[in-house]
Amino acid sequence: MHPYSIENNDRFRILWIVVPLALVSAWVLHNYVLPVIPHYQDYRWVITAPTSAFALGFVYYKWMEKDLWCRIDNWYGFVNTPDLSGTYQGTLKSSRDGFDSETEITVKIEQSLRKMLLTLSTGTSSSKSEMAAILPNEIDGPRLIYSFYSDHKKVSKPDMEYHRGMGKLTLNLEDNSLSGTYFTSPERGYHGEIDLKKLESN
Secondary structure (H helix, E strand, C coil): CEEEEECCCHHHHCHHHHHHHHHHHHHHHHHHHHHHCCCCHHHHHHHCCCCCHHHHHHHHHHHHHHCHHHCCHHHHHCCCCCCCCEEEEEEEEEHHHCCCCCEEEEEEEEECCCEEEEEEECCCCEEEEEEEEEECCCCCCCEEEEEEEECHHHCCCCCCCCCEEEEEEEEECCCCEEEEEEEECCCCCCEEEEEEEECCCC
């Protein structure tokens, strides 16, 4: 996964959750839990560092950043980053054939609070994102802007050139769908439309 930018300070604001949690956890551990463990006093010098508030804060921050940030809706206003992670299926139309046909595509988005990866695959090619930005406060819904490159090792058509491009997708919060446009670099010079619907989690 690669870093992405976003127009909020969620990555700093979660410290308001992490720091108090780490301080309370360390206090409970050192005053009520660890002292009842046999031979704790003999090995206290070993146990103190990994159970300190600083160490627990680091663990909680990484846990929050990778997973917990999207488990509770908005964390009571502390986290406003939209969760785009999941698998989407839909269609792509291209200027290559004058938008006459639809190509079935699958898009997988992996996302943490700091990093993400978008992988798009069709029956003939595959591409991955290399940079991204989320605009969470757009009028028509959160917007994902990303640049991508074709995964030439997985291209089944030998005449399909390695290329780069950019895409812009808007999230519809009501039905968990993504739609937007893309264009490719001059090597191919195409543009098109993408419509996706998120698959239900098992």
